[in-house]
Amino acid sequence: MQQLRSLKRSRHRTPVAHLPINPSSTHTEREVRATMIHWNAEQGYLFQFGYHDGRILVRKPGLYYVYTKTCFRYYDELEPGLTSHPRGYPSDRRLAATASPVQLIQYVFHERPSRGAPPRPTVIMKSGSTQHWRVGGYHMYCQQQGATVALRTGDGLFVRVSNSWMLDPEAEGSYFGAFRISH
Structure with a gap:
């Protein structure tokens, strides 16, 4: 019992953020350029972090583990045997197959405020893939970093992704977070 109380106390002193995707972050326009993802702060968890306009804001300095996962969905028509669209996938997002491959790139940026100048974002992680999905059926591709x-402090x-119109709107598929591992 003593260990459990100690664990609960220590967990509450560690800055932690975990935010699922905000379903409104998915766009219906076929925008190829990288766009910022907005997260659902009400459904997520923020302790000793802030959140504003798609950004997790650091309140305590230290060494942090930063992570993100984004999933992209694509379907041309319903798979044989499916009677409806996948859960969370709006029926009006039916996509036509393209002959050209699609680049799915995920960037994680770090902004450090400076006096008198706007913050300049720096890429700290990048991952991606070029997908060429076959006509018909349902496809999914996820990236984790x-x-x-x-x-x-401050x-x-x-996170920005290319082709954000293909983002999976489900919380377990796309999320973003950080936690402090040392002071």
């Missing part, structure tokens, strides 16, 4: 980063972290 993680890195340790030294962060200061720093911001955010």
Whole structure:
């Protein structure tokens, strides 16, 4: 029992953020350029972090583990045997197959505020793939990244993806977070 109380106390002193995707982050326009993802702060967890306009905001300096996962969905028509669209996938998002491959790139940015100048974002992680899905059926592709980063009070972290119109709107498929691993 003593260990459980100690674990609960120590967990509450560690800055932690875990945010699922905000379903409104998915766009219906076929935008190829990288756009910022917005997260659902009400459904997520923020302790000793802030959140504003797609950014996790650091309140305590230290070495942090930053992670993100984004999933992209594509379907041309319903798979044989499916009677409806996958859960969370709006029926009006039916996509036509393209002959050209699609690049799915995920970037994680770090912003450090400076006096008198706007913050300049720096890419701290990048991953991607080129997908060529066959006509018909349902397809999904996920990217996951993680890195340790030294962060200061006031720093911001955010995620951008290409082809955000293909993002999976489900919380277990796309999320973003960080936790401090040392002071």
